[in-house]
Amino acid sequence: MLHRLALEKTLRCFNSLVRCPRCLRNEAETWCRWKLQWKRNYSFLPDDVKSVRSVVNPDISRIRNIGIMAHIDAGKTTTTERMLYYSGYTRALGDVDDGDTVTDFMVQERERGITIQSAAVTFDWNEHRINLIDTPGHVDFTLEVERALRVLDGAVAVFDASAGVEAQTLTVWRQADKHCVPRVCFLNKMDKPGACLLYSIESIKKKLKANPVLLQIPIGSGKGFMGLVDLITKEQVIWNVKSSSEDGRVFQKIPLSSCENAQLLSQAKEARGSLIEQVADLDDEFAELLLGEFGEDFDAVPSEKLQAAVRRVTLARKGVPVLCGSALKNKGVQPLLDAITAYLPAPNERHLHLARWYKDDLCALAFKVLHDKQRGPLVFVRIYSGTMKTQSSVHNINRNATERMSRLMMPFADQHVEIPSLTAGNIALTVGLKQTVTGDTIVSSKASAVAAERRALKDGAVERGSEQRPSSLALAGVEVPEPVFFCTIEPPTMAKQADLEHALKCLQRQDPSLKVRTDTDSGQTILCGMGELHIEIIHDRIRREYGIETDLGPLQVAYRETVLHTASTTDTLDRTLGDKRHVVTVGLSVSPWEDTTSSTSCDIIYKEEVELHPDVRMAVENGIQSSYLHGPLLGYPVLGVSTSVESVCVQPGTSMAMVSACVSRCMLKVLRQAGGQLLEPLMSLEITLEEGHLSSVLGDLAQRRGAIHDIQSRHDNKVVLASVPLAEMMGYSTVLRTLTSGNATFSLQLSSYEAMSPQEQSVLLHKMAGLS
Numbered sequence: 001m002l003h004r005l006a007l008e009k010t011l012r013c014f015n016s017l018v019r020c021p022r023c024l025r026n027e028a029e030t031w032c033r034w035k036l037q038w039k040r041n042y043s044f045l046p047d048d049v050k051s052v053r054s055v056v057n058p059d060i061s062r063i064r065n066i067g068i069m070a071h072i073d074a075g076k077t078t079t080t081e082r083m084l085y086y087s088g089y090t091r092a093l094g095d096v097d098d099g100d101t102v103t104d105f106m107v108q109e110r111e112r113g114i115t116i117q118s119a120a121v122t123f124d125w126n127e128h129r130i131n132l133i134d135t136p137g138h139v140d141f142t143l144e145v146e147r148a149l150r151v152l153d154g155a156v157a158v159f160d161a162s163a164g165v166e167a168q169t170l171t172v173w174r175q176a177d178k179h180c181v182p183r184v185c186f187l188n189k190m191d192k193p194g195a196c197l198l199y200s201i202e203s204i205k206k207k208l209k210a211n212p213v214l215l216q217i218p219i220g221s222g223k224g225f226m227g228l229v230d231l232i233t234k235e236q237v238i239w240n241v242k243s244s245s246e247d248g249r250v251f252q253k254i255p256l257s258s259c260e261n262a263q264l265l266s267q268a269k270e271a272r273g274s275l276i277e278q279v280a281d282l283d284d285e286f287a288e289l290l291l292g293e294f295g296e297d298f299d300a301v302p303s304e305k306l307q308a309a310v311r312r313v314t315l316a317r318k319g320v321p322v323l324c325g326s327a328l329k330n331k332g333v334q335p336l337l338d339a340i341t342a343y344l345p346a347p348n349e350r351h352l353h354l355a356r357w358y359k360d361d362l363c364a365l366a367f368k369v370l371h372d373k374q375r376g377p378l379v380f381v382r383i384y385s386g387t388m389k390t391q392s393s394v395h396n397i398n399r400n401a402t403e404r405m406s407r408l409m410m411p412f413a414d415q416h417v418e419i420p421s422l423t424a425g426n427i428a429l430t431v432g433l434k435q436t437v438t439g440d441t442i443v444s445s446k447a448s449a450v451a452a453e454r455r456a457l458k459d460g461a462v463e464r465g466s467e468q469r470p471s472s473l474a475l476a477g478v479e480v481p482e483p484v485f486f487c488t489i490e491p492p493t494m495a496k497q498a499d500l501e502h503a504l505k506c507l508q509r510q511d512p513s514l515k516v517r518t519d520t521d522s523g524q525t526i527l528c529g530m531g532e533l534h535i536e537i538i539h540d541r542i543r544r545e546y547g548i549e550t551d552l553g554p555l556q557v558a559y560r561e562t563v564l565h566t567a568s569t570t571d572t573l574d575r576t577l578g579d580k581r582h583v584v585t586v587g588l589s590v591s592p593w594e595d596t597t598s599s600t601s602c603d604i605i606y607k608e609e610v611e612l613h614p615d616v617r618m619a620v621e622n623g624i625q626s627s628y629l630h631g632p633l634l635g636y637p638v639l640g641v642s643t644s645v646e647s648v649c650v651q652p653g654t655s656m657a658m659v660s661a662c663v664s665r666c667m668l669k670v671l672r673q674a675g676g677q678l679l680e681p682l683m684s685l686e687i688t689l690e691e692g693h694l695s696s697v698l699g700d701l702a703q704r705r706g707a708i709h710d711i712q713s714r715h716d717n718k719v720v721l722a723s724v725p726l727a728e729m730m731g732y733s734t735v736l737r738t739l740t741s742g743n744a745t746f747s748l749q750l751s752s753y754e755a756m757s758p759q760e761q762s763v764l765l766h767k768m769a770g771l772s
């Protein structure tokens with residue numbers, strides 16, 4: 001159904017384009033060809049007309065790149081579905097509870113009713129192009145939120161009006177602060193009996209430390225919620241719902257002056273007065289206007305002036321407009337769309353400092369990669385300057401590679417509309433970029449990057465000879481955190497191993513937080529991920545999308561190994577292969593190295609008298625590095641060890657592979673002598689919960705070897721800051737839900753690797769050896 005709808009929509013766009021050759025200029029022919037081909041393929045489709053704006057490049061001032069963010073279950077997806085419906089892009093209302101939404105298009109998303117991947121959707125509203133990204137709320141997928149925020153110009157924060165600010169809202173709000181993204185707030189679920197506008201406003205002030213600017217007040221409450229008063233235009237906006245199947249498309253706008261409800265009238269007057277005063281406090285231009293022309297009668301302030309002032313306040317991030325409604329009951333979404341176009345910034349109102357050096361040349365950031373079975377990797381890009389054209393070569397600054405882009409498309413959830421070119425400010429989907437990964441900067445050519453750098457150098461924006469060159473003009477990408485969990489994955493038969501490897505390769509390009517490696521001893525494939533849910537979803541996707549039934553081993557913690565003491569040893573390898581004799585003698589010493597903050601840090605030094613041919617040196621280092629990958633205790637990567645090369649003696653005719661082999665063997669010996677120590681990942685944990693559940697949660701943390709650092713009060717809630725070994729956190733979300741009746745949220749982040757006590761280490765060693 002969805003597929004068919006999208007096809008119809010696409011064809012409608014093509015039809016409209018062909019009927020308007022004036023707007024298409026020389027692109028009309030291409031469109032015409034495409035249209036004919038599509039019509040041949042899908043001749044059942046009607047020949048109706050849709051706006052030309054659906055496809056061609058809109059003016060940059062009319063583009064809004066917007067994200068929807070919130071706590072899990074606040075109603076982001078439901079709100080997005082309503083937006084798509086009212087803007088005319090879907091013909092039926094999707095429902096997360098029925099599993100038929102457009103943006104949650106992965107099967108797992110539909111089944112579980114949660115958002116996993118951020119989906120990009122493009123639609124038009126009020127003569128504006130809106131590129132909207134629906135982002136996930138679960139902690140395991142915060143990388144998706146970060147990726148989306150990196151390329152957004154504005155965001156809509158959706159709240160459950162009966163809950164106010166919830167824990168994950170705080171996290172995403174902080175992420176948006178980091179990227180300086182202006183926001184509007186939508187207090188959703190106003191139809192719920194517990195919904196409270198004032199409570200939500202207060203929690204935005206207190207918990208988010210933001211300055212809410214209330215633009216609407218609700219008419220009716222709970223089940224009686226029927227509309228709102230627009231404080232800017234002094235109008236009542238009312239949805240007359242006669243039946244439950246009413247889609248909310250029709251609503252009335254009635255001037256407040258004709259309102260017969262005296263209480264509502266006085267409430268609205270008071271709220272508008274407060275709004276005007278608040279905006280005047282935040283915006284000098286508006287304050288001057290007010291004092292000059294409207295000092296006597298604030299009520300006479302024209303709505304356009306007030307709206308313009310609210311826009312300035314929003315863009316300066318001095319305040320956040322607050323709107324309310326009920327997405328599920330189809331009320332308040334159209335005014336929210338109006339607010340997105342009215343208050344959130346166009347791409348040219350955001351100051352991205354690196355892109356300006358490219359002037360009119362292409363500069364874009366790849367922010368997401370999807371894998372399509374037929375078309376290969378699809379790369380989502382945000383264009384910051386210049387124009388991206390189909391069938392053109394582009395240069396990837398980060399990979400220092402030039403690639404050919406074969407096709408360009410506009411993303412419509414899992415459906416894509418092909419276009420010939422796209423200009424700055426837009427979000428596009430490209431086909432053909434095989435080397436590009438998330439976070440790469442794409443420019444038109446190497447020469448344009450050099451020219452941009454020359455401009456930046458001239459202006460003193462980058463330093464001559466800086467080490468980062470030639471990537472000094474690359475846009476900042478997205479940081480990918482280290483995975484903390486891993487497990488083995490096995491195909492049903494060896495014949496399926498190649499298919500599994502292909503599936504994992506595709507999934508990795510889509511999701512940089514998924515790491516895959518091969519265990520050198522067992523040859524098993526290992527999946528490393530960000531959390532239990534993350535690995536579970538990957539497993540599920542391999543089954544559904546690639547048709548491979550795999551077995552996952554038990555979920556394990558990614559430990560590290562280090563040494564306790566200094567030790568030295570020598571080893572000699574003497575082997576004859578065929579008629580060739582290979583003889584190497586090496587002397588190595590290892591000692592503990594303080595830096596255990598990073599998960600990979602190890603060091604190699606050479607004793608002064610050791611002078612080696614570059615080939616031998618490389619062979620020695622390969623041998624040491626390969627031993628760092630697998631420690632002697634349990635085969636975990638080695639961390640915090642410094643190796644000193646004391647002596648190397650290689651007889652002529654010995655191959656470099658033999659040198660590496662001898663070094664590896666000697667390393668194993670010396671690491672064993674130095675006394676192995678296991679390091680476990682220690683996580684910083686933040687739990688937000690009601691005070692009543694505090695003692696049971698603290699008691700549980702004590703049993704998990706947790707150390708409590710602080711307990712803060714965040715208004716009505718308590719926030720526990722603790723550190724806990726990751727090994728103790730398996731299945732924690734379920735336990736916390738049970739302990740707090742679902743009234744707590746937590747976030748977990750890798751803090752450091754800490755040495756395990758001798759008792760804990762011996763328990764783990766026994767367990768791994770299968771003895772307990």
Ligand SMILES: Nc1nc2c(ncn2[C@@H]2O[C@H](COP(=O)(O)OP(=O)(O)OP(=O)(O)O)[C@@H](O)[C@H]2O)c(=O)[nH]1
Pocket residue numbers: 070071072073074075076077078079096097113114115116135136137138188189190191192325326327328329
């Ligand atoms: N009463 C009421 N329920 C709503 C409203 N909007 C959404 N819901 C319900 O809230 C639940 C969560 O809605 P979603 O739209 O999936 O929320 P989400 O924020 O996208 O959730 P995640 O993608 O998992 O983060 C669903 O059961 C919706 O039917 C609303 O306005 N009123």
